[in-house]
Structures are given as structure tokens and as C-alpha cells.
Amino acid sequence: MKTFLSLFIFLHATVLFSQTGFVAGVITNENKEPLSGVNISYNHKGVVSDENGAYQIEIIANKQTLVKFSYLGYGTVFKTFKGYKNKTIKYSPILKIQSQEIDEVNIRNYQAAQEGIVKLKAEEFKRIPGANAGIENLLMTQPGVNNSNELSTQYSVRGGSFDENLVYVNGIEIYRPFLIRSGQQEGLSFLNSDMTENINFSAGGFEAKYGDRLSSVLNIHYKKPTKELSTVNLNLLGASYTYENLFLNKKLSTLIGARYRNNQLLVSSKDTKTNFKPVFADIQTYLSYKINNKSSVDFLGNIAMNNYNFTPISRVTKFGGLFQPRELVVFYEGNEQDDFNTYFGALSYKYNFTKNTKLDITGSAFNTQEQEYYDIYGAYSIAEVDPTTGNPLYTSGIGTQLDHARNDLDILIQNVKVSLQHKINQHHFEAGVKFQSENIRDRINEWKAVDNNGLTLRNPNLNTVNNQPFDPFTAPIDLYYKVKAQNDVTINRFSGYFQWNKKWYLGDHILWHHAGIRSQFWNIQNNKTQTTSSFQNTISPRFRLSLKPDWQNTDMVFRLSAGYYHQPPSYKELRDVDGNIQSDVKAQESIHYVFSNEYSFNMWERPFKMTSEVYYKQLNNVNAYSLDNVRVRYDANNNTQAYATGLDVRLSGEFVPGKESWVSFGLLKTEENTNNRGYIARPTDQRFKLAMLFQDYVPSNPNFKVFLNLVLNSSLPGGAPINARADNSTTVDRYNFQTRLRPYRRADLGASYIIVDSNKQYTSGFLSRFKELELGIELFNMFDIQNTTTNTWIYDVDSQRYNSVPNILTGRILNFKIGMQF
Incomplete structure (x- = not known):
């Protein structure tokens, strides 16, 4: 019996420890160059990385294994795997x-935490699905x-x-087109995720x-190539090509990206x-x-x-909910033709006087030439709907609407910036100056004519009095909405x-501080009236204090930030x-108070991080706005x-070994008070958010x-008709x-297959030609939920009220894609 039991235990242990897993990857230096011959030691075993820096080791399942990566002239890395x-x-x-000082390594480890910055590697998240896949x-x-x-x-x-x-790319500020009214007009963001290294x-x-x-x-950092590489991505929404290489004895690094997108599927x-x-x-480039x-x-x-190029044909939208269901039916004629052409170029010269002093x-220069032309006629009807069958019962209102625009915009923004950095021991000083000139030439001619139940609707804010049939109505026929x-304008800043x-250092505790101030002077020259405004200016002090307590078995960083943030008016705000x-519009002012905590810990023997922030923003001299789609x-x-106040929480880590994921949670309340009339929700008052x-x-x-x-x-405010004023x-x-x-x-x-x-x-x-090749499939809006963005407002003469008809966003869509590198 003893012999049988011993044999059973031996066989059971043999089976248990024969279950193994693997660790694999590529070892590189800070320039992303592969390192061959790196010593990898574990469990009294050892291997070395191959000529491409690649390695693979076999470790015992369900057991902790300490792996050591060492290479002559470089710092040693230890990592524990289960x-x-x-x-x-x-x-x-x-x-x-290895010549880097330990003190510098500690700063790097906590740099993002003490600055309050979320740092992401673009390469690790390039496959994340989305209708607008990319950094945003x-x-x-x-x-x-x-x-x-x-x-x-x-x-x-x-x-x-x-x-x-x-938005910055390699320290250079980026601008967007100005006349965009709806998301489907946007097309491509400036930021090219295939060219991006860090986010x-x-x-x-x-700061x-x-x-x-x-x-x-x-703040986006585009990568600097270390070798020749071509990347191609194809899908049903578009295509992209990126080429990177080194020339002139590796002194010239070249990164070029070309993209095409078509939103027709969406x-x-x-x-x-x-x-x-x-x-x-x-x-x-x-x-x-x-x-x-x-x-x-x-x-x-x-x-x-x-x-x-947009030609609407028809629209059918059900609205009103269960208790008052209605249906809007519209038939269109006409089309919209918009062009948004932007040109951008930036040249930067960097000089290092010493390793501690940099210039x-x-x-x-940025130029945008934008054209927005449309003539769209719509004949509509609103019907009451049977709540049980969904069929229209009777038509409660009919009307027509003609939208017209001939808008042209030409903006040229030019600037030059000089900055200097200097380090003295633990002190890091930085200063900079910038001059910017903005020239804007703008022509606006847009109007809307509305007819409801046979009556031409005038601008309701004209307060036209109609006492028919007791008094004759002699008011002139006017448009429902018009801007001409x-x-x-030239703005100098x-x-x-x-x-x-x-x-x-406070004993064994580490304390970081940031103290800074920025200022701007600007004036506005109206070239049409030949008038120039006096100079306005802002002064914005900012302060941050971060503490890393030396607590045993607890890795936390606390951060307190406060400061004044000003936004001198752009052309849109003027x-x-x-x-x-x-x-005479002044700069908007926001006073930030932010308290945050970052807690790093291990769960399931894998790294995790919990970041939480409580904030309050007092907003003064606010330039109130209305929001229609993205206009x-x-x-x-x-x-x-x-004011705006809220709580943000983010839990990130390896929910699955080797892959970072996260869950985000946010609470927000933001309200505004115009002319002391009381507080109402701002257009972006989104009280609750959960994302994963x-x-x-x-x-x-x-x-x-x-x-x-x-x-x-959670739900956003639904907006107001185009004629609405906070008055x-x-x-x-x-x-x-x-x-x-x-x-x-x-x-x-x-889902993707490598x-x-x-x-x-x-x-x-055939596959030997590729360095990377993968196939993917994406299901957008997998539950086919009818989300909305703002409302279409239709005035009903009979009931003398506005009907808010939701603008429905995209439905469920299947997308296929292929990605390759060679």
C-alpha cells in the first residue's frame, strides 16, 4: 500500500509540474534597436536573445518564476512571471x-504620476475597435x-x-478646421496613429x-525610425500607408504617412x-x-x-416615447458640397549647449481654406402613431424648409517660438516666448426659410404681432433664420x-513641486472697419505639489494642483x-483645483494601478455657447x-496576463449662470460616464x-432651436x-488573428515577405442601439410649440480589415 501511495504521489507531481507555459518577446534598447545576445536566466537555466532580439523561454505553470535579463553595458531587468x-x-x-544614474531612473518611474499625465504606448492599442479608430x-x-x-x-x-x-505633436501646436458642423463632415483627424509612438x-x-x-x-510624440519599414492597413472605411527609414548615414530619419477615409458605410x-x-x-511627413x-x-x-458631397433623399424618424409616439417623414431635394483643405508646416531647430542646457x-504656418455650400429643400409631415402597431394614425402637421449657405473661410496662422531648458542638480528650469499672427477672411451667407401648415414662419425673436382677423397683418415676409x-481680421499674440x-527629499519621502507662470498679450485689427483694439493681457500662475510617501508595501503618489488657466478668444469666440x-471679448478664465491619488499594487500577481481625481473648476468671464452636433x-x-466639479477614477492593469486593459468611471456636474438669471446645465453637462x-x-x-x-x-442637454438666445x-x-x-x-x-x-x-x-501580417473583423455598435446627437427642432403652428426630433447616429456595422508590415 505504501509503495502504491508513493508511486501515485510521484506520478501526480510529475503531471503537475510538466504543465508549462511560455514567456516570449523582443529585447530592445531605448532607441528601439534589437539587442542580440542578451542573457536571460531563470530557474538555474539560461538562454540568449537571437539576432533580432527575440527570445522564448518555458516556465512551470501555476508557479512564480523570477527571470533576469542582463547585457554588458546595460542595466539589469528583473521580472516575475506566473x-x-x-x-x-x-x-x-x-x-x-548603465551610465544613467539611479536617481534619474526613479524620476522616470514616477514622472507621469507626479505630473498627473496618462501615458500610453500607441503600438499596444493600435487594434482597438471604433468608428473613428485612432488616438481620439x-x-x-x-x-x-x-x-x-x-x-x-x-x-x-x-x-x-x-x-x-x-493638441501637440512633438511639441508643435495643432489646429482643426473651423466650419465643421457635423461629425460626418470631419473625415480624418490630424493625428496619425500609425506614426505615433507615445500618447x-x-x-x-x-504645467x-x-x-x-x-x-x-x-501631447503626441511621433516616432523616429530605426530601420526601413512599410506599414499598410486596409479596411472598409479606408486605407493607410506609412513608410519609415534612415538615410544619409543614419542622420536623417524619415517618416511618411498617407491616409484615405470614406464614411459612406457609417x-x-x-x-x-x-x-x-x-x-x-x-x-x-x-x-x-x-x-x-x-x-x-x-x-x-x-x-x-x-x-x-452630401445629397439627402429621405428621412423617417420615430420620436415622442411610449406616451406620445410620433413619426417625422421628410423628402429632400438639393445637395451640399463642402471642401475643407488644410496645409501645415513646422520647422524646429534643437541645440544642446550641454546635457543640462537645451535650446x-x-x-x-497653418492655412485652412474652407467652403460650405448647400441648398437643401425638405417637405415634411408629422404624424401621430398608434403605440401598439407603430402605424401612423393621422397627420398633425405638414411643412417645408429650405436651407441655404454660401460660406467661405480662409485662415492663415503663423508663429515662432523659442524655449530654453536648464537643469541644476534637482532643479529644472524652463522658459519660452512665442509670437503668433492670425489672419482671417470670412464670408457668411446662410439662411433658413420655413413654412408650416401653409404659413411662412418669421424669426420668432422679432416679436412680430399678429392680431388677425381684428387688425390687418402688414409685417413684411422675413426669413426664419439668416446670418450675413x-x-x-488680424489677431496678433x-x-x-x-x-x-x-x-x-523629506527623510525617505520624495516630494516634487512645479511652480510656473504664463502670460499673453493680444490685440485685434479689424481690416474691414480699419480699427484696432487695445492690447489685452492675462497672467496665469500655476502650482503643483506631489508626494511619494515611503510606506512599506504601499506604492502611492498624492498630487495637489491649483492654478489659473486663461483662454484668450479665438476667431470663433469673437x-x-x-x-x-x-x-472687446475678454479671455475666459478657469481656476483649477485638483487633488489626486495614484495607487500601484499587484492583484492576481499582476501589476495594477488605481488613479482617482477630485476636481473643481471656477469659470469666470465665460463666453457662453450653443452646441448643435459639433458646431x-x-x-x-x-x-x-x-463651474464644473466631479470625480474621475481609472483602474488599469493586466486583467489578462501581458495585456493592459482599464475601466474608467466619472461623475460630472457643470452649470452656467448668464446675466444672474440662475444656473442651468451647460451643453456638455454629462453627469455620469462608464467606459471599459x-x-x-x-x-x-x-x-x-x-x-x-x-x-x-448619461444623457446630454438636448440643445435649443437655432434662433435661441440666453435672453x-x-x-x-x-x-x-x-x-x-x-x-x-x-x-x-x-477580433484579429496574427x-x-x-x-x-x-x-x-509567400509569408516570408512580411514582418507582420494580421486579419481582423470589427462589429461596431454590436447591440444596434439608437444613440442620438442633438435634436432637429420643428415648430408646430397649431400647438404653438417646438417638437424636438432626435438625430439618430450610426447603427450596427460590420468592418473587415487587414494589416501588414514589410
């Missing part, structure tokens, strides 16, 4: 040159970032407008070196039937030439051409900043609802006060990957339109 039966864990360490699609899963319109890449942060966000994002409390905006900063899933022929294309060990020259250029001189103006960062320029129309005054980005793979076949992008946003003396008062849209709920699912990658190479046959 093996899983027949599963491969992907891990690609980056070895750093990734941002929508972050707490505090909202956009309830999958056709648009614009976003609001913590209650701000779309115009309150800074840095701050939702508030950011003084970042420009004059109220809400957030997105737009055809909406409730409006159309003939839609858009052409969205761009070409972008990033060149970097290393003159010597001290200096380099960089060039960033972009040409984008968006042609939007950067950058000049850039022509502007020629001078700005500068200074900031001081330092790391302190133009009022009648199209006229108001040169922002400002009041062009500073008669409003507002999840990556997984099949354990028995890690080459098969699955991705889930889930967003749940109780007008008939159409924004304060009387406080209904909300439906909650925004969307789930996008993606045929070729760095760990799965072919030495012969």
Missing part, C-alpha cells in the same frame, strides 16, 4: 544604458473625456467645450509650458437615406536630421483635403512662460450669432459665470486576439429648453 498552461506571456523589456478613440475611454458622437473626433473634457483642448494626456492642472486653453492637453446606417460621396485624404551630437533639425508637414526654436456678414520643477466681430456658436460676450477597454487572447492560441471598447454616458427678452430663450437626449450606450467588438509577427516568422514562401 506561468499558465499552454499560454504565452508577451514581455518585451527595454534595457537602458482611445481618449474616449479615459475618465473625464466625453463625446457622444462616434462620427466625430472632437471631445470635451470635464465640462469644457470642444475648443478648450490643446500623453492631462485632463487638468497641467505652465502648455498653451492657453481651459481644459486639457494632449452614414448609410443612419435614419436619413442619402447619396453620400465623401473623399477624405491626407499626407503627412516627419523628418529629423541630426547635424551633430549637439544639434538637429526637425520638420513636420501635413496636407489634408476633405471633400464632402529649441520652432516656426510653423463679411469679416477681415505675444505669449511667454517660466516654470521651475524640483525634486525634494464672432457672435449674427456673424459680427466683437473685439459651436458663441454669444461673443462675457456675461456668464460657471479590454484586451484578451485565446490561451491555447495567443495569436487570436479579442478587443472590447465599451462606453456608457429673456427674446421669444426663443435658451433657458426654456432644458430637455435631455437619450443616454449614449455603445459597444464595439474587434499570421506573422516578430515571434512568428517564415523563412520561405
